[in-house]
Amino acid sequence: MRPLLPASSGCFAVITSRSRLAGLGTREGAARVTLDILSPEEAVELLGQVIGPARVAAEPDAAFQMADLCGHLPLALRVVAEHAASRPALSLNGLLEELRDERHRLDALADREDELSDVRTVFSWSYRALDPELRRTFRLLGLHPAPEFGIGAAAALTGTGERGTARRLRELTSAHLLQEPKDGRFRLHDLLRAYALECTSAEDTQHSRIRAVRQMLGWYLHATDRGRKVILPHSHEVPLVPAAQLSLPVFLDAAQAMGWFEQERQNLVAAMRQAYELGQYDIAWKLPVTADGFFELGSHWPEWKEVHQLGLEAAQALGDALGEASNLFCLGDAAWRGGGYEEALENYHRTLDIARILGDTWLEGFTLRGLGLIHEEQNDFSEANALFVKALEVFRDGGWRRGEGMALLSLSRSARAAGDIEQAITLGQQATRIFEALPDEWSTAWTALSLGPALRQRGRAAEAETCLRRAVDTFARFTDRQSEAMAWEALAEVFEEARNRTDAQRSWVRAAQLYELLRHDKSAELYERAARLASPPED
Known part of the structure; x- marks a missing residue:
């Protein structure tokens, strides 16, 4: 290459490559210009240049989806466009269907008559230039169930240490086979992922591929359980799979653990689906259970239900009673939160039957409490109170201190509903002391939602405000928007009763x-309450 470079200052050369060609910059003073992918609009314009703007204008949605499936890569777009141009009778939607099946996407992009148009060939130029270890890393990355991942998951997938994995990932980025959209997070383009899958299917044994995937799924399971222990340390604990030599994240506090979950949420859902689809049923039922609190606190309702349905089916496929009961219980919670009381009751009763056979007092106690909560919301306070008392007995017999605190808190609400405010405060304070002693920050904050209104009703507004403000701060750190919204509501009631219109309005x-963020229809009502307080008071 170098002998062909112009020696005169009046000439210049443009060199294109999928590699960085760092030597040219160092020795020849070349200026590197990194070209990004096309924008969606530019990609569709390129399609129109080849197949005709009228054809694109006739099916604009299909054109944009096609551009997206091609990753807005000019080469892939050109190949697809030529393919469409050669088949004028085929609609763009028809071609789109051919592209949608990921396993055959590269086949649809291949032009048999022109080898240079085959995207496989272009990718192989970069792939074959790698050393064997880098080629192996690239191949195995194709097994990751989602486009973006961190160093820890990649290290588990490849069975290597994090430092060496980070180095290899960045070498693959330099070879333009990976992207690093932000520090420590890597993205494998869909087309490259399809190519990597073909390579690993051709070059790696089925045993090695399954082992790699299981190591990665195990990493997600153990990392999630670490986060669970930080956020809800006394929540349901299930036996995990062996951790092997996994390098796991360290969470210093709940905010960090919730931040990790939000970053990895799509990967966790994809990992759960992959575990189920590949018959890794033990991980497929354990991962939803360990992640349960993340989905609930984060208010990810549709995903919450979906992953536990997968977990239930996986446990049933194994004949694992603990897995079945654990996921049924979580499905009961999800249905209760969504207002599906009949579905929740059915799931809770099925859980209760299995829990009693297993002798699992944690599940039994929390299921009894769940049944009580539904009866409470249906204004059947007598039955609700009886179920809370039963739950309290089970928790005390089993030594589950957090369960005991939650049952006392439920009894506190029952007492308040019956008009016994002093008893409601006493029970709420007992629950608070248990949670503080454990310690369990989120559960301590949760007591304020019952204790705060009871204190307000008893004329102890300053105490109510203090505990509710603490709850607001805690729920915000845990990114539990629904609980934070409930705490602000209760705080607004305190301010409004004290005729503090300004703070009441701000709280409403x-x-x-927060309810608006959750797409909850309650937001309109609360905005109206705030608006009324913004108006001058009538004489």
Whole structure:
């Protein structure tokens, strides 16, 4: 290459490559210009240049989806466009269907008559230039169930240490086979992932591929369980799979653990689906259970239900009673939160039957409490109170201190509903002391939602405000928007009763904003309450 470079200052050369060609910059003073992918609009324009703008204008949605499936890569777009141009009778939607099946996407992009148009060939130029270890890393990355991943998951997948994995990932980025959209997070383009899958299917044994996937799924399971222990340390614990030599994240506090979950949420859902599809049923039922609190606190309702349905089916496929009961219980919670009381009751009763056979007092106690909560919301306070008392007995017999605190808190609400405010405060304070002693920050904050209104009703507004403000701060750190909104509501009631219109209005607005984020129809009502307080009081 170098002898062909112009020696005169009046000439210049443009060199294109999928590699960085760092030597040219160092020795020849070349200026590197990194070209990004096309924008969606530019990609569709390129399609129109080849197949004709009228054809694109006739099916604009299909054109944009096709551009997206091609990753807005000019070469892939050109190949697809030529393919479409050669088949004028085929609609763009028809071609789109051919592209959608990921396993055959590269086949649809291949032009048999022109080898240079075959995307496989272009990718192989970069792939074959790698050393064997880098080629292996690239191949195995194709087994990751989602496009973006971190170093820890990649290290588990490849069975290597994090430091060496990070180095290899960045070498693959330099070879333009990976992207690093932000520090420590890597993205494998869909087309490259399809190519990597073909390579690993051709070059790696089925045993090695399954082992790699299981190591990665195990990493997600253990990392999630570490986060669970930080956020809800006394939540349901299930036996995990062996951790092997996994390098796991360290979470210093709940905010860090919730931040990790939000970053990895799509990967966790994809990992659960992959575990189920590949018959890794033990991980497929354990991962939803360990991640349960993340989905609930984060208010990810549709995903919450979906992953536990997968977990239930996986446990049933194994004949694992603990897995079945654990996921049924979580499905009961999800249905209760969504207002599906009949579905929740059915799931809770099925859980209760299995829990009693297993002798699992944690599941039994929390299921009894769940049944009580439904009866409470249906204004059947007598039955609800009886179920809370039973739950309290089971928790005390089993030595489950957090369960005992939650049962006392439920009894506190029952007492308040019956008009016995002093008993409601006493029981709420007992629950608070248990949670503080454990310690369990989130559960301590949760007591304020019952204790705060009871204190307000008893004329102890300053105490109510203090505990509710603490709850607001805690729920915000845990990114539990629904509980934070409920705490702001209760705080607004305290301010309004004290005729503090300014703080009451701000609290109603904050609660409404949070409900709006959750797409809860309650937000409109609270905005109205805030608006009424913004108006001057009538004489």
